[in-house]
Amino acid sequence: MRFILLSAVLGLLTLDAAGADEAFRPEAGKFPPLEKAHSYRGELVFVDHANRRGSLRVEGSGVFRRNDPHPFAMLPYGMVCYHGAPADLRDIPLGTVLHVRAFLPPDPKISAVPVLPVNNKEKDANHSRGTGIAPAENHVLLLEDEVSHCLREGNVWKLKEVEIKNNEGMILASREAKAGGDGKGSEESLSFDAATRIWRGRECLDVADLVAEGLWPASGKKSLNGQAVQLGITWKPTLGGVFTRFHISDIWLDDTAVQRAAHNQTETHKAFIRSRWMPAWVDAVEYGKFGRATVTATLFGGMDASLYADFKKSVPALMNGVENTLKHTEGGTAGPAQMAARGTIRDVTQVPGEVPLGSSGIQIRFETDLITEGMRPTRIVRVRPASWPDVHLPREEHLDSGSFSLEDRFPTPAIFPKY
Known part of the structure; x- marks a missing residue:
């Protein structure tokens, strides 16, 4: 199985921790280097999937x-990986322990999560919480x-010993x-219980099955x-006053x-992207007469190769401006397709050299006879080949055309209907 995600990531070297100590702020129109990201891990406890953020x-x-x-927010080109495949935040169960590579907010004025002092990861949170639990690097490149x-990273978990009673232990x-x-990695004690899923080939077993065998x-x-x-790891409250112990899901x-x-x-994510459109950013715009223009855009990385294969020369396509959260900004009453620019993909090229994480390395030139406001250099767009399904998105995943305000990126209780 071929994933652009894996080919882009597997070749990367282990992060240089010393290089990541200095806080780094990404620039518009440039994919930030992974080695400058701050690394941490934690339990997913909240998700706002429509705005690509959580806690x-x-x-x-x-x-x-x-x-x-x-709180954290995904960068527009930030990649989510679950079960070794591309994913959306909505795919990951609460409680899952996640590894994070993140940066300072690119533009603090429009951050979708709180902006913290640059040295916040060094502060002691007191009450036995210690340091490192609230880094200012809360804009995520890789989750x-x-x-x-x-x-x-080419790792496995090596199981040394099991201790069990009543199908848990x-x-x-x-x-x-x-x-x-060499079998000398740092050892860790992990809990499991009767709900732990055990996968063998195409079988789904449980602890009782391994005991019976x-x-x-x-x-x-x-x-x-x-x-x-390989292990799936979560967290749950632990008996015995243990400070930190993770659980095997x-x-x-x-x-x-x-x-x-x-x-x-992968199949779940492919269906999702085909209905929400491929994200990209605008590299350049060549303006013509009477609203005509040719837009050069770089498709974001982290998708299955079959999605990129649908972007071909001479294929009809639609392009629409989106927020940094990837939420469509011009939805109209029937969704993004109603307001999107329509045209044709004139060229598809592979950018030479090493492809940075977040980029697919694939650049398209899209020609339209009616360009919209959201298509300017460094701005984020979504693109859909005409062969992808033309579906209407749920209301929370696009902004009303003509009534957009900055407050829409920070939903308040007013988003709920009044009964």
Whole structure:
């Protein structure tokens, strides 16, 4: 299975922590370097999918359960990965532990989440919470669950020992390099229970199945001899006053199971993008007469290759301006297709050189006879080949044409109907 997401990311080297210490603010029209991102991880506790933002309980140096949820926003070209495949925020269950690569807000004046002091990650939050739980770097380039993170970095979890009673218990494991791992990675104790899903090939098992097969004991401890697996990790309240302990939601026992999960998630995301349109930003505009123009735009990265394959020379297409949240700004009463510029893709080219994360490296030239206000250099757009489905989006995913205001990016209780 070919993912532009994986080909763009797998070739990247491990982040240089020293290089990421200095806060970095992205510039409009430039994809920021991944090595300058601040890295952290936390539990997903809130999602505002229509505005591509949410909150994470960030792991710090103190008691995890006491940490306040920390708001984050996806950059327009920010990528979400779930089960080793492209995803949208709406696909990720609350409670999932996610790895984050993030920057300062590109433009603090229009940030969709609070703007914090640049050194906020160094401040001690007190009350046993410690430092690092509210970084100013809250605009995300890459958000990935545990299995996506391990696949990207070439790691596996090696299971050392299981201790079980009544189909729940603890597993001692370490995250290590898949190739050349020496079994000496830092060990971590993770909980599991009867709801933990265990994937083997195309089967979905549970803890009781492994006990029945004699692979795990019904009670007590058993060595697992460093069995290599992939894990899904969440957080839940823990008995015994443990400060920080994570929980296993899923165990993938083999590559077939991992590939199956990635395939299912990819199909979900492909259907989503075809209905919401491919995001891009405008590189240049050549104006003609009477509203004619040719727009050069770079398609964003992180999608399945089959989506990019639909962008071909001479294909009819639609283009519409969108917010930095990727919410369509000109929706009309029937959705974006009613107000979008219509035209033809004149050229599709692959940008030479290394493709930065967030970019597909694919550039299109789109010609229209009626360009709209939202199509200017560095502005964000969405593009749809005419062959993609023409569906009407739900109301919360586009702004009313002609009545847009900055307050629309920060919904208040007024967004709810009055009964």
